[in-house]
Amino acid sequence: MSTFISAIYSAAAGGAGIVTGEPRAALRTSWADIHELALRGAAALVADGVKPGEAVAILAADPLEVAPAVQAVWLAGGSVTMLHQPTARTDLGKYAAGTLQVLKVIKASRVIVGEQFSDVAQMLDGTGVRGLLAADIASHPERLASPVEVDEDATALLQLTSGSTAAPKAVRISHRNAWDNLTALARRAQVDPATDVFVSWLPLFHDMGMVGFLTLPMVMGLELVKVTPIDFLRSPLLWFELISKYGGTHTAAPNFAYALAARVLANAENLDLSSLRFAFNGAEPIDVDTVDRFLAAGAHLGLPSTAMVPAYGMAETTLGVSIHVVGQPVRVDIIDAHELEQNRRAVPAQPGLAPDGTETTRSFPTLGPPLDGLEVQARDDDGNILGEREVGTLFIRGVAVTDTYLTGDGALPTQGSDGWLDSGDLGYLTDSLVVVCGRVKDVIIMGGRNIYPTDIERVAAGVDGVRAGNAIAVRWTAPSGRESFAVAVESRLAEDPEQVERMAREIRTAVTTAIGVRPAQVRVLPVGSIPKTPSGKLRRAAGVALID
CATH class of the missing domain: 2.30.38.10 (Luciferase; Domain 3)
Structure with missing residues (x-):
């Protein structure tokens, strides 16, 4: 078996596991128990006709459904693709059509579906794609005697790249690619399976969540505390309450989440963050001011001044x-x-x-x-x-x-x-x-200057009323043909004309003062207006449509 699969078996023999259900009903499940469910799931997949090398998609959010499902696919010799999840505002008809495009690209004829997405499975009926319920395969009466043999160059992950629901593209990650990057990550993060605790709310369809905060703990035998992005958005402080409660040592998030964290930590009490030594910051541009505010806000709770760990990664390198x-x-x-x-x-x-x-x-x-x-x-x-x-x-x-x-x-x-x-x-x-x-594609060129949109966005986001992580700067051509740029921001005050006028004025002034160029247009928009990829990155090319 590949080194990657061998590590899954070794991790299952240890005592670590995954905690889910916080903050309502915490439940700890050992990796050994996850592995048992996966062996049954793998037997179900093999019985259903899954062949070595075959792509199997997964649409689920509950970590207790996802963990055994992905492991079952690997034990059955297949590759995993985590599908982007529909939200409450998603048009399910369009979502199903887009998902079918993705499945065609990765050549998957099966989707393992979590309970909350069973209606999507029903929409796929008659399309040639089989929907398998995660709970059904995990309760298969038989277990796989031994993993289906694959070599190091077999595909482990077909990771969808950012924005791939619009133009599907997947990165092929082999067992060799995955194991090499996972072990390098563990060395740089100074991971100690005997003592370390990973805490995460990241979505599992994004590589940082799927690879860094599910796959790595599952193959290295690390303790993991996992909640969903919805849990985090309902209460950003929950993230740090869990770090305090479980002695979390490693966590991760994009920059915008640390901006939110700085706001809630400043007034938080009765938390102990002294155990946190690795707060991975990646997946989007990192703002130095946000880093400083986060570390300062958590200092009174014992957050080490060295806890923040800026990083650079991409799906093409596994993580x-x-x-x-x-x-x-x-x-x-x-x-x-x-x-x-x-x-x-x-x-x-x-x-x-x-x-x-x-x-x-x-x-x-x-x-x-x-x-x-x-x-x-x-x-x-x-x-x-x-x-x-x-x-x-x-x-x-x-x-x-x-x-x-x-x-x-x-x-x-x-x-x-x-x-x-x-x-x-x-x-x-x-x-x-x-x-x-x-x-490269986002740089704004004006008067011979290469202006980076992140600089403009950082300044715009500093204006009172603008939502953290929700400012976008895009190239814009005026009706006269003159090249310039425009800024759009989201605000909960977007329905108040006086506040909109005030924010637009302050954004123009702040950007012109800091960057030395004046935005041709400024738009203050309601929450949810700025286009983003399913993993939360700004879609600047699509953002041009926000400007009149």
């Missing part, structure tokens, strides 16, 4: 590319804004303001050295390898890097002939540390 060194304060790189925007060079500088009041520097957190087994280069537009502090497109190479995308047009290679993957991210290296500035 991680580079991670800040655990136990060290976040390192912020302050660079000259003019050199970055005009010459694509990251020249160290002292913070300050120009005579016109604009910021003369930009601040980026360093994201640690590449994980073991991975290399990172920055290249210019002609493919030339750049030197220290020269900004270009980041390229990645290593065992963890996938070799294949699955698309509507068939399989496509992810790597060039030299074995390097084009990440699509702009960044640079300094002292072997990775720094990411933004996405």
